[in-house]
Amino acid sequence: MKKILIYIPLLLIGITACEKFDQDIEAPQVSVSYFPEIPKVGDTVTVTISTNAEYLTIFTGDSNHEFSKSRIKAIMENNWESFYDTCYKKNLAPEGYACTWNRYFKDYKTIADVNKDFEFFGAISNIELGVYGDKFPEALLNVKYPDKNQLKFTVTDRRIPSGFIFKPHIYLFGGKANQPGLSIFETRFVSCDIDRAIRKKGANVMIPAYFDITAHNNETLKDSTFYGQLSYFRTFQTNDILSARPTEGYYNFSDFYAGFSYLNDYMNNNPEKIEMSNVKVYVNGRSTLDLGNYNYDLDGDGTLESYSAQLDPSTGLPVNENDYNKYEGFQGDVYLSYLEVGTNEYEPWNTGVSLGSTYSMTGIQKVYKYVYTKSGSFTITAVGTTVGRKNVEDIDYSKSRGNSLDDYDTKRSKSEITINVGN
Numbered sequence: 001m002k003k004i005l006i007y008i009p010l011l012l013i014g015i016t017a018c019e020k021f022d023q024d025i026e027a028p029q030v031s032v033s034y035f036p037e038i039p040k041v042g043d044t045v046t047v048t049i050s051t052n053a054e055y056l057t058i059f060t061g062d063s064n065h066e067f068s069k070s071r072i073k074a075i076m077e078n079n080w081e082s083f084y085d086t087c088y089k090k091n092l093a094p095e096g097y098a099c100t101w102n103r104y105f106k107d108y109k110t111i112a113d114v115n116k117d118f119e120f121f122g123a124i125s126n127i128e129l130g131v132y133g134d135k136f137p138e139a140l141l142n143v144k145y146p147d148k149n150q151l152k153f154t155v156t157d158r159r160i161p162s163g164f165i166f167k168p169h170i171y172l173f174g175g176k177a178n179q180p181g182l183s184i185f186e187t188r189f190v191s192c193d194i195d196r197a198i199r200k201k202g203a204n205v206m207i208p209a210y211f212d213i214t215a216h217n218n219e220t221l222k223d224s225t226f227y228g229q230l231s232y233f234r235t236f237q238t239n240d241i242l243s244a245r246p247t248e249g250y251y252n253f254s255d256f257y258a259g260f261s262y263l264n265d266y267m268n269n270n271p272e273k274i275e276m277s278n279v280k281v282y283v284n285g286r287s288t289l290d291l292g293n294y295n296y297d298l299d300g301d302g303t304l305e306s307y308s309a310q311l312d313p314s315t316g317l318p319v320n321e322n323d324y325n326k327y328e329g330f331q332g333d334v335y336l337s338y339l340e341v342g343t344n345e346y347e348p349w350n351t352g353v354s355l356g357s358t359y360s361m362t363g364i365q366k367v368y369k370y371v372y373t374k375s376g377s378f379t380i381t382a383v384g385t386t387v388g389r390k391n392v393e394d395i396d397y398s399k400s401r402g403n404s405l406d407d408y409d410t411k412r413s414k415s416e417i418t419i420n421v422g423n
């Protein structure tokens, strides 16, 4: 018993030291209602909030305004210590799936292992794993593990779209604003001699980075494939290590998604319903820009493609030196050392609309008018906040310059109501 009596005073001292000023502020009362009872798309819905809160925010429950996907929900359910690790950033992908996919080729021992994760298409040969430090110094600039295995393969015919396919099975969570899908392709492109000469004369090192993304919709079970360019790869012009530069290596698949309304809508509103199931990477897409009056069937599939320069159909190279700057094809060796697709964390991103505060000139707005542009069932959520005064006396700013929000004590309450909007 004596031990307990000794410990209790110590515990009380501990609590007193951490206590926030005004910690006994009361949670506000909030209740929400709306009119008309059964609104249609285009009708003005009037939401009325009854509250004694100092600050008020409303979530209308439709696209980008869902409380359940909001940062404020994450804050309400966590303290600042656990906010980032346990709540704000977390993996919401279905079991067995992830939000990121990556492979270091240093971790592969055999080509048979590589072939479990990668499939090659087009005019590709000489696929091998190796350490290339002494043989191709330009291929090692800024490579993370220069003394470890890289994948190397050769594009043998610039007329034929070529590359590799992998199946990441990932989800892009967080909405466009948070740039999910930031990715790294640690690649080095070393042109064959003819390409190198043409690239040098044309002063153009860029190889368009084309991708096919196949998205699997796990509601409809439908697969949809989208084709597009996402930035460039770069090829080396010379063997001179000083003039050679590696490709930037950063690609953002949320930009790719944003270019297609189908993918963009899911990325922003229901990312959990759509899986990036298959990625086809073209390391050689077209011999020149996909524009113009010169028509050839270079890849021999029976369909003519149009090119922006006159080409030699037997080689796929521009005939005239004036067109060398239009050359966008690639023939030569590709080195691949690291591949990462996606971010690994979910961040809440939906936003509410501030209805003001009792401290602002206009005060709190307790009546909110809104027009739904889509039919469906939505959850309207009003969040009221009461904030204590700042505990200035007890904060040592010479030592602590952390999040100042933590210097205030806040209490929040919410009220939810379901609204059915008809057509």
Ligand SMILES: [Ca+2]
Binding pocket: 296, 297, 298, 299, 300, 301, 302, 303, 304, 305
């Ligand atoms: Ca063709």
